[in-house]
Amino acid sequence: MNKKRNDKYSTYRQIGILTTIPMLLAVGPILGYYIGHFLDKKLDTAPYLEYVFIFFGFVAAGKGVYNLIKRASQTK
Secondary structure (H helix, E strand, C coil), X not given: CHHHHHHHHHHHHHHHHHHCHHHHXXXXXXXXXXXXXXXXXXXXXXXXXXXXXXXXXXXXXXHHHHHHHHHHHCCC
């Protein structure tokens, strides 16, 4: 009975971790865009910093997704 309950909570935990992936993939580049846009206005370098920070956002989102998948695939 206890093993069945632990398996149930483990499944819910994995579902919770995996449902954050789409949000993470969206937030990284969007945040990068806003940071780059702000800095471009301040430094008058449009649109170069936008592109750089969007790229950094994709890299950070990819790293975050990799870490989430690695954590979700671990069995405890």
